[in-house]
Amino acid sequence: xxxxxxxxxxxxxxxxxxxxxxxxxxxxxxxxxxxxxxxxxxxxxxxxxxxxxxxxxxxxxxxxxxxxxxxxxxxxxxxxxxxxxxxxxxxxxxxxxxxxxxxxxxxxxxxxxxxxxxxxxxxxxxxxxxxxxxxxxxxxxxxxxxxxxxxxxxxxxxxxxxxxxxxxxxxxxxxxxxxxxxxxxxxxxxxxxxxxxxxxxxxxxxxxxxxxxxxxxxxxxxxxxxxxxxxxxxxxxxxxxxxxxxxxxxxxxxxxxxxxxxxxxxxxxxxxxxxxxxxxxxxxxxxxxxxxxxxxxxxxxxxxxxxxxxxxxxxxxxxxxxxxxxxxxxxxxxxxxxxxxxxxxxxxxxxxxxxxxxxxxxxxxxxxxxxxxxxxxxxxxxxxxxxxxxxxxxxxxxxxxxxxxxxxxxxxxxxxxxxxxxxxxxxxxxxxxxxxxxxxxxxxxxxxxx
Numbered sequence: 001x002x003x004x005x006x007x008x009x010x011x012x013x014x015x016x017x018x019x020x021x022x023x024x025x026x027x028x029x030x031x032x033x034x035x036x037x038x039x040x041x042x043x044x045x046x047x048x049x050x051x052x053x054x055x056x057x058x059x060x061x062x063x064x065x066x067x068x069x070x071x072x073x074x075x076x077x078x079x080x081x082x083x084x085x086x087x088x089x090x091x092x093x094x095x096x097x098x099x100x101x102x103x104x105x106x107x108x109x110x111x112x113x114x115x116x117x118x119x120x121x122x123x124x125x126x127x128x129x130x131x132x133x134x135x136x137x138x139x140x141x142x143x144x145x146x147x148x149x150x151x152x153x154x155x156x157x158x159x160x161x162x163x164x165x166x167x168x169x170x171x172x173x174x175x176x177x178x179x180x181x182x183x184x185x186x187x188x189x190x191x192x193x194x195x196x197x198x199x200x201x202x203x204x205x206x207x208x209x210x211x212x213x214x215x216x217x218x219x220x221x222x223x224x225x226x227x228x229x230x231x232x233x234x235x236x237x238x239x240x241x242x243x244x245x246x247x248x249x250x251x252x253x254x255x256x257x258x259x260x261x262x263x264x265x266x267x268x269x270x271x272x273x274x275x276x277x278x279x280x281x282x283x284x285x286x287x288x289x290x291x292x293x294x295x296x297x298x299x300x301x302x303x304x305x306x307x308x309x310x311x312x313x314x315x316x317x318x319x320x321x322x323x324x325x326x327x328x329x330x331x332x333x334x335x336x337x338x339x340x341x342x343x344x345x346x347x348x349x350x351x352x353x354x355x356x357x358x359x360x361x362x363x364x365x366x367x368x369x370x371x372x373x374x375x376x377x378x379x380x381x382x383x384x385x386x387x388x389x390x391x392x393x394x395x396x397x398x399x400x401x402x403x404x405x406x407x408x409x410x411x412x413x414x415x416x417x418x419x420x421x422x423x424x425x426x427x428x429x430x431x432x433x434x435x436x437x438x439x440x441x442x443x444x445x446x447x448x449x450x
């Protein structure tokens with residue numbers, strides 16, 4: 001069944017343009033509320049959001065839908081995505097909702113859904129929701145006496161702060177560290193600086209003045225230049241860059257150099273393996289993770305299991321095969337000992353624990369391997385199926401032959417934007433660059449001809 005609404009991470013798109021309209025958000029509330037209205041107890045849903053201007057609009061539409069379906073709604077306000085997952089379980093809610101487009105610009109927004117176990121919904125459940133959305137769902141509305149109630153519970157962010165603090169080993173404090181943190185003018189602008197300060201750090205915060213339209217704007221994990229500058233300026237020991245909904249993290253070391261998700265997974269896997277707490281014999285990452293990470297883990301006797309792109313697929317593989325560390329190069333780090341989804345702040349604390357225990361600098365701790373030259377470029381598309389063009393298919397086959405056993409080629413449509421992503425990596429950087437540029441040219445030509 002073809003998907004009309006859901007992508008790789010919930011429903012996402014430009015605000016006030018289909019599918020991110022208040023009408024559809026209300027229908028999502030009714031449809032999801034109908035599916036999760038099981039048994040005779042008083043059903044409840046928790047709704048969090050980031051700081052986008054459109055969050056108010058979508059929040060109210062979702063409240064209308066869920067209450068019309070007979071669910072009570074707990075409004076959490078601006079709060080990280082992993083906090084919504086955690087509070088869904090903590091508050092024994094039937095469903096959790098995060099209104100966010102993650103790292104996308106403010107003009108986009110999205111709806112992420114969590115089941116009562118705190119995990120993102122399966123493909124099967126998403127298809128069931130899609131099926132309901134295209135039907136007359138108003139027959140599913142609750143009777144007048146069963147309409148739900150809604151209330152705001154902003155104080156529950158402190159439950160998440162305490163949860164985050166407990167993930168730092170008891171023998172470790174952050175005292176003596178100067179930490180610069182970039183909250184991306186997003187969902188973590190309150191909780192992240194508070195948690196770090198309460199753990200003993202000296203905290204310098206940027207990206208903590210959201211105004212509805214500056215989320216991810218030249219800040220956060222997708223634009224770490226501001227944090228690099230701040231680390232130099234205040235001579236910080238480490239910089240932590242979160243994205244708009246704080247489910248991903250990028251580190252900046254004391255020299256101002258960027259440490260991506262692959263390096264962070266290597267640090268955590270190596271540390272946990274030494275402590276005999278790493279499960280599954282390795283970690284789970286996506287097809288986009290660097291070949292250097294795979295080689296590093298192999299030298300340690302550990303494996304790298306790869307999934308298609310999307311942290312939900314990483315989590316699915318982790319659950320099915322008993323791994324407790326997984327993630328993406330972009331900084332989604334999933335540590336299932338602590339949570340059910342990516343959590344940028346919790347991942348950063350595991351790195352900080354290693355730094356404090358070792359007495360080494362962040363650059364010494366976080367440079368676990370030399371990345372294989374890798375190049376990623378995007379081709380914007382407006383329609384058609386250029387990846388089915390015979391000329392493109394032949395160019396891809398030729399590129400794979402050229403890389404042979406000394407690299408990898410990944411070409412895929414984005415699940416969140418109208419883009420085709422072209423990535424190649426290999427030991428010969430000049431060959432990698434030529435392959436990517438040639439493929440981008442062929443795909444662009446096929447796009448124009450479509």
